[in-house]
Amino acid sequence: MASPQPKILVVDDEDVIRDVLSKYLKRYGYFVDTAEDGNIALKKLKETPGYNLIITDLMMPGVDGLEVLRSIKKTNPYIEVIVLTGYYTIENAVQAIRVGAFDFICKPCDFTQLVGIVKQCLEEQKLKMDFAKLTEIQSFFEITKIINTTSLDLDSFLAKILDFAIEITSAKKGCMLLGDKKDGREVPRCFRDFDTEESLKTDGLHFEEIDSWKPVLDIPLESAGERFGTIKVSAKKMGEEFNERERMLVSVLAGQAAVAIKKSNLYETLKLNIVQLNHTIEKLNQTNVQLIQAEKFAALGRFSTGIAHEVKNPLAILMGGIEYMQLKLDKADPDVAVALDKMKSAIVRANLILMNLLKFARPSEMKIEEYNPEQIVDETLSLLEYRAPLNNIKISKEFSQDKLNVNVDKSQIEQVLFNLMINAQEAMPKGGNIIVRISRAKAADISDKGVCLIEVIDQGEGIAPQDLQKIFEPFFTTKREKKGTGLGLSLSKTIIENHNGKMTIESQSGQGTTVRILLPLLK
């Protein structure tokens, strides 16, 4: 593609100079425009973009050549300026070169020499422009590279884009506003003010303040028709308006920012999905463990039913045999009588184990009715007094003021509470306090209507961590020497789960144990 015709503006208050210079330069293929003073020149520069070079006189009425030069360098540093003057002084020349003039030439001048300087000036300008474009392209490339990295730090990326937008527009400050996730209202996300050196702080930054920025370049962050926010840059170094090229460049940046935000949002959603997925997997694993546990209990139940008949008959014969001997002895020998009593107790205990085992297999035998849990606790405690008097044990009842009702098989829940109270008592051989607390609690996984929380808290020996993991396993017992069967807690848990509830244990060695029963409330 051929390069566009370079545009030159000749500024001089002398008609002759303007005409001659204009005609001469046109001969070399340049597009030449003229202005008779500094004011007109600045006006034309503002209204008609695309000038490559300004050749200006120094001494002109109104705005002089140096002022024109200063103004141009502030608004568009890429426009080159050659000063052509009849008032040649070293001071003027030094000043003009300092402000940014490409060259300083005396009138009258050799036009051939002037054309040579113009040619050289335009070539250098093209190189500068190409270099600037290359730098921009490189920066865009860097931004694209960041977008394509897997772990995008959105805040630092937006700050980078904002800095770049401020730099390429010669602005002093800028702000990136993003749509709020809740109400969609755009709020400042990152901010930079090179005047105050304030950076990236959005706390205390009022939208109204940003809204009042003038002049402002205000570009929406959009990708595929979706708007994510706005990028705003303001306070051009020389106070002038932003031009089309700057708008175009910032629009490209805004597009890149929008893509990055979209990507970041997708990444966040993905992260959230992964968290949810992990949560689901964890829950599934838990369910799996529970299913395995439930299957273990069911298998135990089936097994128990099978063996019960086979074991119970010999037990019955043993019982008959012992009773036979008791009748035959007729208390003649007290030692044998004691031995027979012990044998009979052993049979009763073996039978009790079988009965407990069978309960695993019989969840359908529940007789469900509406009860106040306080009543069940009270009745269990009186039963406990009757069947296993508590030595040196004080029981405190802490019942909720709430009237709570649950649908349960009363005898089964009594059995659970009884087991727990016996356990608590046995954990405190020297005596102590047991608290039985009833309250309303929340447990979304059990019931929307809330749950009745029954806590049995002792101050006993506690449970060792390695035992705590196995505490609900059938036949696991820490009380082998006290003739524990290892079925009490596992059966209790099964009973509570058959009531759609939950049972948990919290304990530490030497610091007591808290057993929690959660049962769905009726209302």
Add this chain to the structure above:
Amino acid sequence: MKKRVMIIDDEKDYCYFIKTNLEMSGGYSVYTLSNSKWAARIASTFKPSVIILDIMMPGVDGFAVLKELKSNKHTLAIPVIMLSASHGIDDKLKASNLYSEEYLIKPVELNFLRTRIDKILDRSLPG
């Protein structure tokens, strides 16, 4: 007059101890039967005051015997105590539906068994 008890259970040893223990404790005359096949027919001849009947037996099970007892006018009024190793609710319901008077689960202590027999007989004896 001694109370006539008939025990139908395939466990011969169990039958032996129950019979001996009841008889030793006094007031009972016990007849045992370990084959359930002719149990109902024998009962109609023997005419016991009460029948103690096992459920899980080879061949004819306790429910079949119970059904036969309760469908024969000669044995209809004889109270039947089911004495089984099974304590399933289904078995208890079935026994109750077939008009058994009592359901006990093995092993059962002699004193308890005697109490139940006496109570049932007190209830069923006229006057």
